[in-house]
Structure formats: C-alpha cells, structure tokens
Amino acid sequence: MANQIPILIRKELLAHLRTLRLVVALVFTVVLCLFTTIMGSLDYSLNMRAYEKAVDELHQGMDEARVFEALQPDMYVPPQPVQILCRGIVQGAGQRFRLFLRDYFLGVDQVGASSADDLMNTLVQVDFVSVVSLVLSFLAIALGFDAICGEREQGTLRLLLSHSVSRGQVVVAKLLGGVLSVWSPLAIAFVASLLVMQANPDVHLTGDDWLRLFLLFLLTCLFLAEMFALSVLVSVYTRHASTSLIVCLFGWLILGSGYSSALPAVARHTLDWPPWQEFIEGRNAEWQHFYEAMDEWEEGHPPLTPAYYRGFRRDGILRYVHPQGYEWLDARAAFEFDKMLEMADRVEKIRWQNQSPLAEQQFVVDEWSVLSPVTGYRVLGKWLARSTLEDRFQIARYGFRYRESYIDFLRARFAAEGWRRWYTDDPPDTTPMIEDPASVTPEMLAGDAPFLQERLAWAEDRWQDDRDDPRRRLDLTGLPEVGPGWQRTLPESLQRMMSGLTIMILTLGLAVLLTVRRFQTYQLS
C-alpha cells in the first residue's frame, strides 16, 4: 500500500509539468529572477566602487591629518553579496558609521551617491526575494487551487479513489507532487541567480554567505510549500474549482500586495512620533550650555594678551604660538574635550528620544509582517541577508562601542603626551612666531600692521621648511581597529527569525492537517 505514494507523486508531478501554466510561470520566473539578479549584481559593483572610494578617501584623510581634532576614523562596512538577492532597508549598499566626537548619532548611513536622493528614494526596488514572493507564490496557487475540487468536477477523483489507495495517500501524494512541481522552477531560478552572482568578479562569497544562501533557498522552499498547502486547503473546502480560484486569487492579492502596502502605511500614520523641530530646539539648547560652560571656564582662567595666542593658521591648524599661550590652550582643550563629549551624549539622548519612535514604526512593520506568508517570507529573507533595520542598528551599536574605544585611545594618548596634539602639530621645541609677547602692543597686531606682516612672512618661510618634519605626522599606533562583531552571526540571525519561522511551519502543518482531515470525508458527487 505504502509504495503507491511514489507512483501517485510521479503522476501529480508529470501532470503539472506538462501543463501550460507551469511552463508559462517557469519562463516568467527564470527570466525575471535572472533580470533582477543581473541588475542587482551590477548595482552591487557600483556600491562596491562607492565603498572602495570612500575607504580610500578615509585612509587618505587619516594619512593627511596632522592633529587629532581633524582625524575622523569613520567605520565602513562593505556591501554584502547576499543582499543582491534581498536588498532590504540597506538597499544593498555599503554602510558607514560616522565617528563624530562632537555630535554623533546611533545610526548609520549608506555609502553611495543615490542614497540621499529625494527623487530616487521614491522608487521601490526589486530583488530575487520579491520576485519569488509574487510570481512563484502565484504559481503555487495556480497549481493548487483545483487540486481536489477540480478533479472532483472532472470526475477523475472518483476514478483515482476506485484504485486500492487510501484517501490519505492520495492527498499526501497530491501535496508532495505539487510542492515538487513548484520547487522545480525555483531550483532553476535560484541556480541561475547564483551563477549570475558568481560571474561578477566583485562578488566574493564566504562560507557564512554560502550557508545563508542555502538557508534562503530552504526558506523559499518552505514558503512555496506553505502557499501550495494553503491553496489545496481552499480547494478541499470548496466544491467548485471556480470558487476555489477566486478565493485563492483574492487571498493572494490581499496577503501579498495588499498587506505589504497597507501595513507600513498603518504603522506610519497610527503610531505617534515627536516632531523633528523638538530635537533641533533641544540640540540648540545643549550647544548653548556648552558655549556657556566654555565662557565660564574662560572667566575662571583668564587668557593672557592676544599676542600670546597669535600664531600662523594654515589648513585650519594653529602653529608657532608662544609656549605660554600653548599652556593655556592645552588646559582649555582638556576642559573642552570633556564638555564636548558630555554634550554629545546628551544630544544623542535627545535625538534618540526623537527618532526611536520612528524606528519603532519599522520594527512594528517587521514584527507584524510574519502574519502574512508573503510578507513573512520577505522579512525572514531580510533577516538572513542581514538587511533589516535591526541589522543596521547592529552596525551602529558596534560603531558606538568603537567610538568609545577611540575616545579611550585619545585620552591615553593625551595623558601621556599632553593635549597639544589635539589641535596643533608643533613639536615642543618650536620657535614661536612672537618670541616676546609682553612687548607687543595691540596696534602691532592690527591686520595691516608692519610688525604682524613681517612675522607672518617669517612664519610662512618657516612653515615651508617645517612642513615635512616627520614629528608633525600623526602617530596612529594603537589606534583601535574595526574587528568582527559589526554584523550578526548566523545563530544570532536565526534566533531573530524564530517567531516568523514558527508561524510559517505551524501554518504549513495546520494547512496539511486540515486538508488531510477534510479529504477523509470529502463528498465525491
């Protein structure tokens, strides 16, 4: 008895594979998947170029920086090849955490020219996962809607059951045969997409990437099985193929396009968020406090006459200041550094209060997406490709810790070498531009005063000789490096996927169970 099942499966499979609907869907799927993957792969290369350019500029900037104030060791994350198939919120681009000391933000931005373009932002982007979620899920429905009621109407079901097979075997074979029929175009499309990706010399897949791609394939198989089982379920609960079809079609429309359009709109307009203006005002107030604190410090530590601080400024860096002037500037820098970091923390807190309700809207969308098989599949795909908003925050949180370690590095350096390196590259034995500031009157420092002109000319000459002094280069030994941990590991990703996967498997199981149960008592006439 049990060996009847393979025969039945074979019959289902052959019956499906020969149909026009499967051929049409196969052609559509393969062409569309190839098309989107080729476009995505080309876009990946563009994003890679943008990323490489940005990293080059970062290194160049770090090489050229002469003072720590001008150093900004931003953290860059390259575009991820798995995201060619599932672009998600990161849109397949490289990411950057900007390491501002004055004003940071627990967020990352995209590397690439089109990321901040108001026009391009209105366009929705397509990838393998979205094509599959629409086209192949439709195929699953087109194959499943008449699985039971269609055969009943044609009278073939009676014929089938007159053989010595149990009803349970028939329905299980129908489910398996149908699922295998839907998986065949998927397998072809997936392999074709992988080949396209492999053909791109910029794409380097690591072991982890392969594992994720494999899991994405399994996830897609599960999703298609779910869709097929649901349509067979409809088929076994209806008497006519035409009714079953209408239910399936509208179900597909609502679960797919309808739910995915409505969900973000509902989240966006029903959840409250504070206006941006509140943040602007809060930030301005914090800056005001900062300036006041600096003024207060200066009142407590009155500076000497301007002649002590008059130096030569080039490329934003002050040089050839009198040693006594430097002493005061060092003390001021030490105070300013702490105040600045305090202010940055407070501004970030205000900004987070302002922005987290907005991020929450996306989290709500991701959480509720699992309710519909189609959107659930898309979200699970994003978790696998690490292109969800949570994954962006993962990078940002890593960037934030990196910033902390950079600050520790700076503090250790200044504790050892003094604060001068924060704002100037003058070595300790530099001759000042004004050697005896006590004798200089304010008139001598006026813009066109001969004394000042002569001293500036001296500094200019001096700078030409000094500029290549190796001691002026910034010593970056000990600068913390970006290590692993900026993105989720596979177990971490899977952990986040658990609720969605559970719902998916439960739906599939429930659909199969109900179908089998109902079919036991299905009226043939």
Place this chain on the structure above:
Amino acid sequence: MGVIYLQQLREYFASFRVQIGLFVVLLFFLLNGVLASLRIEQMREDDALLRANIEQRYERVQTVASGASTRFRVANEPTGTEFMSEGGFNWFWGSVWMTAETGVFMGFYYARDINVWMDRFESLDWTLIVRLVLSFLCIVLAYDGIAGEAERGTLRLVLAYPISRIQVLLAKFSAQLTVLGTAFVLGSLISLVILSFGADLALTVELLGKYLLYGAAVGIYLSLFLLLSLGVSALMRSSVSALVLLTLTWAVVNIILPQSSYLAAVRTVEVPEEMRSEAGSYMSQVRWSLYNEGRGPRSPETARADDYAVERRYARLMEDAEKEGYRLGQVWLDRKVERYEVARTVNLLSPAYAFQYAVEALLGTGLPKRQHFLDQAFEYRETLRSFLRERDAGDGDSPHLLFHSEFMSQEPLDGDQMPRFVEQPLSPADGVAFSVVPFVVLLVETLASFLFALWAVNRLDVTGYAMAEDS
C-alpha cells in the same frame, strides 16, 4: 447587444467573484479614507511648526544688512488631493533654505517629517488602489470572458445569434467596465465621506472637476486591462492558462517592471556624490583664495578710508563666482532629474505608471510640482534680493556692496515688510501639458489592446475546444 450587456451585468453582480472583489475594493478605499484622515491631522500639526519656523526667521531681521545675511526658508504647499495621488509629496524636496548673501548656495530638504528608518513604501492613495487592486479585478472578471464560455460550450450558442463577434466583445467589455466603474465610484465615495467627516475635507466644485478627470483616466486604464484580458482569454485554449499568463503579465507591468526602474536609472546616469556640494565648495574656494591672497574684504572702518576699493573688486569677483557656482548647482539638480527621468521612462512602459503620471500631472502633483516649486524657490531669492537692493539704494550711507551684508545699509528694517513666499500651484494648462505624454502612452496601449482583443476574437475557432484544461 443590449440584451447580452444586461444579461452579463446581472450575471456578474450575482457572481461570487464580483461580490468578493467589490468587498476587497471597498475595504481598500475604507482604509485609504481612514489613513488619509490621520495623515491630514498629523500634517496640520507639522505645518503649524513649519510655518512658525519660517516666520521666526523674518522676526530676527533688524536691519537691511541683517535681511541680507539671514537664512530664510521656504516650503511647498499640499495640493489637498494627496489622498487621491500622493505624487512624491512626502519624499520630494519641499523645503529650500536660502540667503540673499552672495556666494552661498541654497539648501534642499524635505518639508515635513519623513521616516528614514522605514523601508520605502508607497502611500495607500487611490492611485495605488486603482493601479493594483482594480486592475487585478479586471483580470479576475475577464480572464474567462471568452475561454470560459468556449469551455462550457455556451460561446457557440451566443455566436449563433445574429450579432457580430465585435458586438459580443463590446457587450462583455461594457458590462465588465460597468462593474468596475461601480466599484470605483462606491469606493471613492466611501473614502470621500470618511475624509469629509474625519478631516474636514471640503467637497468643492474644483474637487468635483478633479474627480471627474480622475475618473476618466481610471476608465481608460481599466479598459486597457479588460481588453487585454478578453484578448488573451480568446487566444488561449484554456481559461486557467489565460489567467496565469494575465496575472504574471500584471505582476510584471504593475510591480516588477516599475521596481526595476531604479536599477536601470542608477546604471544609466551617474550623479557623483561630489556634485552635491560642488556649488557651495566652488564659491567658498574662490572666497578663501581671495582672502589668502589678501584681496578679501577688510573691516568696514578700514575700507571706508579708500572708498572700499579692495571690497569693490572683491564683490565683482564674487559676483562671477556666484554665477559659476549657481550654474554648477543647476547642473547637479538637472542631472538628478535626468537620472530620475530614466526611471520614469522605464516606468512609462507600464500602463500602471502611464496612468499614475497622467493623473499626477492633472492633479498638479508629482515631478512637475517638484520642479515648479524649485523654480519658484529660485525666483523667490531674486525677489528677496531686489527688495533688499531697493531698500539699500534708499540709504545714502550704505557702501552699496550688494549682498555682502557687512557692506550694506544699517538702516532698520522690519521683517514684516519683507516679501513672503507662497507656492503657486501648477496651472491647469501646465498640468495638462505634462500629462500629454503619459496620456498618449496610455491611450496607445489601450488602443493596442483593443485591436488585440478584436483580432483574437475574430480568429477564434469555436469548434476545436475541449472541455478539460491543457489537454
């Protein structure tokens, strides 16, 4: 023909598919009404803050000189029909920062709060409902319009009557269009009623005019899908195959093709990131090199001694720098639009977007509105400048170094007297002009599907049909 029409109509309204289809359409319009009301409420709060922020800037103006150095801000206005067609209203730049000062470029940003943390999604406006839900309903209604009757054998019976095949086609088509028209009218009325109660939407004659135009465009767009479906239905030997082919075509032209336009545009036109800041950096570079060469402006007291000789030359050079800087800025703005136009052209292949772009232009929103707004923002800077120039000319003590605020009149100026920016909506004539291309595309595509349907129905061989599918 009239008999077939009425018969079909009765059949449709009694059928399960039309009832469930109507229910789904009404559900979407209901959701649209509720969400649009919420959005309008939110926008009223947003806009109060926005207007206050804009006005504050004028309050800070004390003198003619400070009028020249103040950073003003202008913002666009909603069209009031965002619930019908959002047309990029939230995402397109709607706010421009500017100063009259020479050598400073303008800043562009969104006018109202947007959510950069969210995946891009399209606003659930009428256009989305028509584009996706109603067009899908077309397929569901018409996929078996011919093939189904052929399968059941009733087609032979229908054709036995003394009417031509074209008449049969037209009768079926008009019955289907009536069903869809009913769905649209009922749905849009639900949305309008919710909006008028939920968000005090004024039901004006102007809105009625827009509604009728919109309805006409919807009619053309849905005709296209109906005729296409009937044509495919006549061509395919089985109704299920017709359905699969139609739905996949629907998914491609309505969802997948428009979504790939992004990738096509990014590949075709490059807008390097540097271009964004080129205008500003060019002008500040010129300024700094003038300063470094000692040709920058001195303190007003020193400069007065030789009647601003250095400063006059500086102003002249900066004037040229500004011209070049603004030219560079314009190149960047144009390039952005050029890239977007590539995406629009790809989208235009899809009837769904031909429809969307046509109604956007007719309702005075979309890309035409954005461009019109930016043009007005540039004009407003000129208005500001000529106002300040006039006030400065009236002050004999001013050095008249225009738009270098340190060397302009210190006469008091009340910010209230300064001209304000009010966005003029796109004129109906312009709207029609912008809608011509998408409309022509839509009409040509509709005509093509009409001819296709006609051809398919005429070549139909009613004798060779088998009862089962795919055999």
